[in-house]
Amino acid sequence: MAVSLQARLSVLIVKWRVKRRLKGVRDYRVARQILRPDPYKVPPTVQISPAHLGGVPGERLEGPTPCDTVLLYLHGGGYFGCSAETHRPITAYYAIHGFCVFAPDYRLAPEHRFPAAVDDAVAFYRALLGAGCPSQCIVVAGESAGGGLALSLMLALRSAGDPLPAAAALFSPWTDLAATGDSIRTNSDRCAMFNGLDVAASAHYYLGDTDPRNPLASPLYADLVGLPPLLIHVGADEVLRDDSTRLAERARATGVSVELKIWPVVPHAWQLAPHLIPEARQSLRESADFFRAHVAPAESNREVVARA
Secondary structure (H helix, E strand, O other), rough: OOOOHHHHHHHHHHHHHHHHHHOOOOOOOEEEEEEEOOOOOOOOOOOOEEEEEEEEEEEEEEEEOOOOOOEEOOOOOOOOOOOOOHHHHHHHHHHHOEEEEEEEOOOOOOOOOOOOOHHHHHHHHHHHHOOOOOOHHEEEEEEHHHHOOOOOOOOHHHHHHOOOOOEEEEEOOOOOOOOOHHHHHHOOOOOOOOOOOHHHHHHHHHHHHOOOOOOOOOOOHHHOOOOOEEEEEEEOOOOHHHHHHHHHHHHHHOOEEEEEEOOOHHHHHHHOOOOOOOOHHHHHHHHHHHHHHHOOOOHHHHHHHHHO
């Protein structure tokens, strides 16, 4: 796979602007500021409006064309940082490409520890169902902690007997808060964003006294049977690489359809820069195609989605 110059430059920039400042930080307030991305100018063709569903605030983004598929996007940030607004580079991309995007501002740790984020994601999803959106017209995506939260959402829905979304795309999902993957150690120097030793420590903001192997906090340890088709993209050099590779292996073992792609060089959460990095556009484009392959849109769904 060819690697763009922009991807290589982004690794150097992220290492300088994020990794060196984040190393050893144990104050979540400092880490929040370091992880906050640069402001992003949303294209004028994207309309953003407040969305308050299930008691959870958030955003709704729509592009210039009618849509018949709802995308629930769960932002990353270690469960303690970032927001729907910080992740507009991703959500705006999907809106431009024909999705009706909902991005909840779920409660953040350590003010609101596990399972607050899961509870909010479930409430938001159920509100979409309650607004008349059929589950077969809903897809879910998220990166980093948001990817792990997407899995936790589906596990909670499955346990409660709620209908699951049609498919999910997970970008470098954080699935093992116990940080037991080999890549935590072997990729610590190569990873553009994180030092391996900091991963388990940062999980404490969210977990508190919760066992890091709790399946609803760390979906790697969950029974994954019955989940919808999964698309997983991860960077080869990430400390979280094995959170994806082991998840794919375990999901496939239970009969879940999984498409796993390991990208060379790219930094963690490279999808946040589709306006700068060709690989970010490609990853998001592939996920959009994946969603369309697993959702059977119909003209009759457009009115339902518009009312949500």
